[in-house]
Amino acid sequence: xxxxxxxxxxxxxxxxxxxxxxxxxxxxxxxxxxxxxxxxxxxxxxxxxxxxxxxxxxxxxxxxxxxxxxxxxxxxxxxxxxxxxxxxxxxxxxxxxxxxxxxxxxxxxxxxxxxxxxxxxxxxxxxxxxxxxxxxxxxxxxxxxxxxxxxxxxxxxxxxxxxxxxxxxxxxxxxxxxxxxxxxxxxxxxxxxxxxxxxxxxxxxxxxxxxxxxxxxxxxxxxxxxxxxxxxxxxxxxxxxxxxxxxxxxxxxxxxxxxxxxxxxxxxxxxxxxxxxxxxxxxxxxxxxxxxxxxxxxxxxxxxxxxxxxxxxxxxxxxxxxxxxxxxxxxxxxxxxxxxxxxxxxxxxxxxxxxxxxxxxxxxxxxxxxxxxxxxxxxxxxxxxxxxxxxxxxxxxxxxxxxxxxxxxxxxxxxxxxxxxxxxxxxxxxxxxxxxxxxxxxxxxxxxxxxxxxxxxxxxxxxxxxxxxxxxxxxxxxxxxxxxxxxxxxxxxxxxxxxxxxxxxxxxxxxxxxxxxxxxxxxxxxxxxxxxxxxxxxxxxxxxxxxxxxxxxxxxxxxxxxxxxxxxxxxxxxxxxxxxxxxxxxxxxxxxx
Amino acid sequence: xxxxxxxxxxxxxxxxxxxxxxxxxxxxxxxxxxxxxxxxxxxxxxxxxxxxxxxxxxxxxxxxxxxxxxxxxxxxxxxxxxxxxxxxxxxxxxxxxxxxxxxxxxxxxxxxxxxxxxxxxxxxxxxxxxxxxxxxxxxxxxxxxxxxxxxxxxxxxxxxxxxxxxxxxxxxxxxxxxxxxxxxxxxxxxxxxxxxxxxxxxxxxxxxxxxxxxxxxxxxxxxxxxxxxxxxxxxxxxxxxxxxxxxxxxxxxxxxxxxxxxxxxxxxxxxxxxxxxxxxxxxxxxxxxxxxxxxxxxxxxxxxxxxxxxxxxxxxxxxxxxxxxxxxxxxxxxxxxxxxxxxxxxxxxxx
Ligand SMILES: Cc1cc2nc3c(=O)[nH]c(=O)nc-3n(C[C@H](O)[C@H](O)[C@H](O)COP(=O)(O)OP(=O)(O)OC[C@H]3O[C@@H](n4cnc5c(N)ncnc54)[C@H](O)[C@@H]3O)c2cc1C
Ligand SMILES: Cc1ncc(C[n+]2csc(CCOP(=O)(O)OP(=O)(O)O)c2C)c(N)n1
Ligand code: SF4
Ligand code: SF4
Ligand code: SF4
Ligand SMILES: [Mg+2]
Numbered sequence: 001x002x003x004x005x006x007x008x009x010x011x012x013x014x015x016x017x018x019x020x021x022x023x024x025x026x027x028x029x030x031x032x033x034x035x036x037x038x039x040x041x042x043x044x045x046x047x048x049x050x051x052x053x054x055x056x057x058x059x060x061x062x063x064x065x066x067x068x069x070x071x072x073x074x075x076x077x078x079x080x081x082x083x084x085x086x087x088x089x090x091x092x093x094x095x096x097x098x099x100x101x102x103x104x105x106x107x108x109x110x111x112x113x114x115x116x117x118x119x120x121x122x123x124x125x126x127x128x129x130x131x132x133x134x135x136x137x138x139x140x141x142x143x144x145x146x147x148x149x150x151x152x153x154x155x156x157x158x159x160x161x162x163x164x165x166x167x168x169x170x171x172x173x174x175x176x177x178x179x180x181x182x183x184x185x186x187x188x189x190x191x192x193x194x195x196x197x198x199x200x201x202x203x204x205x206x207x208x209x210x211x212x213x214x215x216x217x218x219x220x221x222x223x224x225x226x227x228x229x230x231x232x233x234x235x236x237x238x239x240x241x242x243x244x245x246x247x248x249x250x251x252x253x254x255x256x257x258x259x260x261x262x263x264x265x266x267x268x269x270x271x272x273x274x275x276x277x278x279x280x281x282x283x284x285x286x287x288x289x290x291x292x293x294x295x296x297x298x299x300x301x302x303x304x305x306x307x308x309x310x311x312x313x314x315x316x317x318x319x320x321x322x323x324x325x326x327x328x329x330x331x332x333x334x335x336x337x338x339x340x341x342x343x344x345x346x347x348x349x350x351x352x353x354x355x356x357x358x359x360x361x362x363x364x365x366x367x368x369x370x371x372x373x374x375x376x377x378x379x380x381x382x383x384x385x386x387x388x389x390x391x392x393x394x395x396x397x398x399x400x401x402x403x404x405x406x407x408x409x410x411x412x413x414x415x416x417x418x419x420x421x422x423x424x425x426x427x428x429x430x431x432x433x434x435x436x437x438x439x440x441x442x443x444x445x446x447x448x449x450x451x452x453x454x455x456x457x458x459x460x461x462x463x464x465x466x467x468x469x470x471x472x473x474x475x476x477x478x479x480x481x482x483x484x485x486x487x488x489x490x491x492x493x494x495x496x497x498x499x500x501x502x503x504x505x506x507x508x509x510x511x512x513x514x515x516x517x518x519x520x521x522x523x524x525x526x527x528x529x530x531x532x533x534x535x536x537x538x539x540x541x542x543x544x545x546x547x548x549x550x551x552x553x554x555x556x557x558x559x560x561x562x563x564x565x566x567x568x569x570x571x572x573x574x575x576x577x578x579x580x581x582x583x584x585x586x587x588x589x590x591x592x593x
Numbered sequence: 594x595x596x597x598x599x600x601x602x603x604x605x606x607x608x609x610x611x612x613x614x615x616x617x618x619x620x621x622x623x624x625x626x627x628x629x630x631x632x633x634x635x636x637x638x639x640x641x642x643x644x645x646x647x648x649x650x651x652x653x654x655x656x657x658x659x660x661x662x663x664x665x666x667x668x669x670x671x672x673x674x675x676x677x678x679x680x681x682x683x684x685x686x687x688x689x690x691x692x693x694x695x696x697x698x699x700x701x702x703x704x705x706x707x708x709x710x711x712x713x714x715x716x717x718x719x720x721x722x723x724x725x726x727x728x729x730x731x732x733x734x735x736x737x738x739x740x741x742x743x744x745x746x747x748x749x750x751x752x753x754x755x756x757x758x759x760x761x762x763x764x765x766x767x768x769x770x771x772x773x774x775x776x777x778x779x780x781x782x783x784x785x786x787x788x789x790x791x792x793x794x795x796x797x798x799x800x801x802x803x804x805x806x807x808x809x810x811x812x813x814x815x816x817x818x819x820x821x822x823x824x825x826x827x828x829x830x831x832x833x834x835x836x837x838x839x840x841x842x843x844x845x846x847x848x849x850x851x852x853x854x855x856x857x858x859x860x861x862x863x864x865x866x867x868x869x870x871x872x873x874x875x876x877x878x879x880x881x882x883x884x885x886x887x888x889x890x891x892x893x894x895x896x897x898x899x900x901x902x903x904x905x906x907x908x909x910x911x912x913x914x915x916x917x918x919x920x921x922x923x924x925x926x927x928x929x930x931x932x933x934x935x936x937x938x939x940x941x942x943x944x
Contacts, residue, residue, distance in 0.1 A: 074602050074605075075602070439597075445597060502824055505786070506629045560602075572627065
């Protein structure tokens, strides 16, 4: 098999499972170590550079890093990466002095950003300090986009949004609040050098079944209702509430309803409980607040009497799987179910809408009404116009909006410097030995089984009494230290040097996870079978090195390596060493050009 | 040496043996030997062999002398019995223990200094008496623990780390064991577990005196170019006569062998040893030919490894002495101390 090129940034990046899985590639283990060391401000700044909204994300991130975490593979539950991010935000000192300053000299280029959500704000944060004039437009009066209008305050307090959107706007960004853009044509006519479309996916799907029109007064579209709650336009809901839908919006709807007078709130989903789109932790939070979830029920009709909603009738279905394993919901053949209620919240999906973009502005749209854009550069068919966040590829989440924002900023910076936007910058990478002495390493390498620590919650009664009371209280310093200790330091890499190896087998014998094998070379599929422990997780690479005296190869399965460093500690010649791999994605600025 | 304890985590696919133990259950405290020491590899091989044989750890007694090698029983089979005895005295302590309780599996762990220098007499007598044991010499050609003086197995003409030439002739413990009547004699190399593990398994299953001389490079004092016990030297001069596979009980024979004649040897306990010949002329059942071949190869500077001799029908010391079957700790006072009438009877028979 071809020997591994460890100089290629992707190789070790992939080993840092969390960083690889994070859309913004936040250097997770580095900030976790800083938290363990009590250096909260430093931890915050690493996050701020990568993901712009550490305090917001530390409470709300979809956390794709956690299912990827190595602890899942060697123990069971991931490190609480997301909630540790919040710790950095909660306990940091005043970091304003560490933020970039507004550009002293402008570079003469003007960028319009439509929408003040995380996507646009990330672009502005990256470009404003470089001298770009950034003008952010939003129909709302306050910045934040759906982070502000959709995510309930009991999950994300306004103060956190104010603080972190403030850091961006304070970089000399012009925020035209309360000014909706009604025409792309008109905007382009204002002579901006580039336009970023970060208007999100603002339309909630409706449910067109009998009774919808007749009972309309008590049937609400979930995201519109949440926005009204957020703006304090809605302060009550009926006693009995049914939430239709199984995604995160449904979870926010039901939990909000519980706080606005809903005593008997239930969620009803078409699918099975397991296949629901909501994150497991959101389902847990709903369950904790006494909200039952009824599954395999398809809404058939809104029942009403005298122009008033009385309930919803559901057809019972069951899941059937075809030969290809695809699921189909078919009638279960059981009698329909009827639930009585006073109000219904419809949370069955979200759509894009671009009514303000004229179709003759050079921006092509596909058959589904989505803009035609380059997946990497985010440039539309009008080279001045870039899409980011939910507007680009449909509703996703905050961290993806941030990742898009960074990429769009790079594209704009290159474009306005007459460079090929398709030529993407390489990340900045360092690899440094962590050996401090014969038995001293610069990181805590004692690895122990240790179950995930739970984040303390506000008492249920108090939480339900006040819709603005944050439910999660966050880790205290002691819990944070314990949880940070669960991190396996996957960025401290095992680096092998064949010329130094005397093939004494010490590393093979000591490795607790049977990662290392010295054997005859072969094709990857064959080699994977011949290792000390078969390497069946194909998502994880083999590290292969040749050049050994016996003509064999060293093959290390990265899958369940604990980064404990025992191999390096036991190696008599230093052929193994533990090196810290630090990768920062290139951002807009001279480095990307 | 390492200060880190081995984490409790293990690979998700780590297999269990017939009695529900994983390989990790046969480990013990963290080794304090030098990083890269061949002895640690031998400990790993013993762990692997005991795991594969599904031995209950409490059925094993590990007995050793003094030396880095003799320290190793602390680093494997943590749940077994052990006696770290006096320099060169492992064989007599083991013989005594074996006579008192023949139901245990005896692992004698020693070094070349322990066995070929101070303990040479003890070594010889345990071999000629046919004590049922697995006697492992972790042979590095030096006294590792006392900082690398030549031992009695160092080859004449080989050089110390400082460049001093050894002028004494070497003792070959394999040759001695063959001459002294050991019924299982093997040589192997710490750097080749594929060869070593089955040999240890076969020796444990063997019902007589089994010697395994394992060349085990001392990384600190004897792994330099002038040494004949270095990793490089042994790899370059290793003349393996056969490859071994051990089958227990009624296990089906499924192993695929590369070309070479296969000889099956059934031991007393029913275990089947399948030997694939690497050298067609070598027959491990012929003691005299083995001695001859060994001398010839040694003269040519080659190190012969593999299962060199086996007498599958060997009898041990207990059979020779016609001792009582039960371990002494299971006999009652009356049997252990039959009284003066019995003594008078014995004395009378000797008059
Ligand atoms: C109920 C709910 C809960 C959610 N919870 C989470 C969560 O916990 N974690 C998570 O990661 N994600 C969550 N999301 C998703 C997340 O909010 C979005 O993916 C993210 O905010 C998208 O960011 P964006 O910058 O693309 O656009 P948005 O945040 O949607 O911002 C778009 C902004 O553009 C403005 N705008 C639109 N059109 C115009 C126009 N023509 N002129 C001017 N301004 C305009 C809008 O007013 C809005 O402020 C949730 C979404 C919903 C609906
Ligand atoms: C009676 C006695 N004499 C001498 C010593 C000193 N001594 C300790 S270990 C050792 C040699 C050990 O050599 P070897 O058996 O080859 O073990 P190694 O350390 O090489 O594995 C000697 C001479 C001793 N401990 N006891
Ligand atoms: S153990 Fe730590 S470094 Fe490894 S994937 Fe999990 S959070 Fe990241
Ligand atoms: S760091 Fe080394 S010893 Fe530890 S698990 Fe990884 S390969 Fe094995
Ligand atoms: S001195 Fe030699 S024999 Fe002793 S532990 Fe070190 S390497 Fe092994
Ligand atoms: Mg020795």
